[in-house]
Amino acid sequence: MKFNFFILVLLLCVLLDACKSDDKESTTTPVTELMSLDMEVGGSIFNTEISGTTAELKRDLPYNTTTAKVKAIQLSDNTTANIKAGDMLNVGEPISIVLTNSKTNEEKNYSITLTARNYASIVEKHGLLKTDGNQIVNKDGDPVSLAGNSFFWSNNSWGGEKYYTAPVVSWLAFDWETTIVRAAMGVDESGGYLSDKEANINRVKTIVDAAIDQGVYVIIDWHSHHAEDYEDDAIDFFKQMATLYGEYDNVIYEIYNEPLNISWSDKLKPYAENVIAAIRDIDADNMIVVGTPEWSQRVDLAAADPITSSTNIAYTLHFYTVNHKQWLRDRATAALSSGIALFITEWGSIGYTQVDPETNLWMDWCRTNKISHCNWSVNDKVEEWSILSQGANTAGNWTDGEITQAGQLSRNITRSWQE
Ligand code: MG
Helix, strand or coil: CCHHHHHHCCCCCCHHHHHHHHHHHHHEEEEEEEEEEEEEEECCCEEEECCCCCEEEEECCCCCCCCEEEEEEEEEECEECCCCCEEEEECCCCEEEEEEEECCCCCCEEEEEEEEEECCCHHHCCCCEECCCEEEEEECCCCEEEEEEECCCCCCCCCCCHHHHHCHHHHHHHHHHCCEEEEEEEECCCCCCCCCHHHHHHHHHHHHHHHHHCCEEEEEEECCCCCHHHHHHHHHHHHHHHHHHHCCCCEECCCCCCCCCCCHHHHHHHHHHHHHHHHHHHHCCEEEEEECHHCCCHHHHHHCCCCCCCCCCEEEEEEECCCCHHHHHHHHHHHHCCCCEEEEEEECCCCCCCCCHHHHHHHHHHHCCCCCCCEEEECCCCCCCCCCCCCCCCCCCHHHHCCCCHHHHHHHHHHCCCC
């Protein structure tokens, strides 16, 4: 009996050992795999998606790119490749990536064809934007929607003015694939246009000139909550802007950011008609966007009594996902149905996170209805909507560490939006 027990234990030990070595073998079965491949052009990273033995860029390289640098390549254990970080690869032709496993001598071939955008800029592609019923269409009459960024208030010493630089516009266009920026010129508050015209106009001109240079759209925004009190100043300002920029397809005028709770038909509409008439004297065709009551949420009031004195007019809708949900989308859908065109010149996510289901719902709504939108805002102030971490470079070229969670959410949207 004792002897048999000993044999049994011995047998069990042998079996256990066998199982163990089986385990060991299964976890170390050598694979020969391309795990990830990232390319780089001009400091911007272009990730690829690998499916089967094909790697594909998640977004096209910039127009006219002929070569791209291998930024990083990740392989399975004991695997080497015929390309390495730092190598330059040609755009347009299929490239074979040959992997070799030193343990098994297995060879595996992957392929990638690097592609570049086939148009120079979004403005070259779409031209002057116009409203057509409730839609905004391009030069060919096709509906178009843009995704981009609003700058912060331009006011002296408010903190956001340091990002009113040409390199920030070009970095947003190049790395974020932003197709529209918005210069939010503070008016009546401290340090705004009324107290320092030269400094604020110069900031706006910096952004507009850079946008024209980069081929992206740009909104010139009279960023006020009380614009009806400064109508003459608005007329004077927009006459200057129309004279300077009326010939450029890039430019959109936004004549009132967020009116408060004032009458559309008695106060806002007359203000808008007067400013629009002044612009149209100089610039007959560029789009004009008009703010709506209650922080640009009452698009229903504009829809009930739209401006008919001029054409190419859209109306402002703003949303911040913490407050503005399905009820505002329903209101906006009804306004569209009644025939007016909408433009989201400002929106904000919940902040401090890339996970915001309400933002996803809004973006779905924008895609469905072909609505353009600018994310608030390009700034490093500690608040939920800033896209930059404190002290982020005022010349763009931002690392991921210089971009907030809200900024990364915004960048994911702009990078994947282009049409
Ligand atoms: Mg024009």
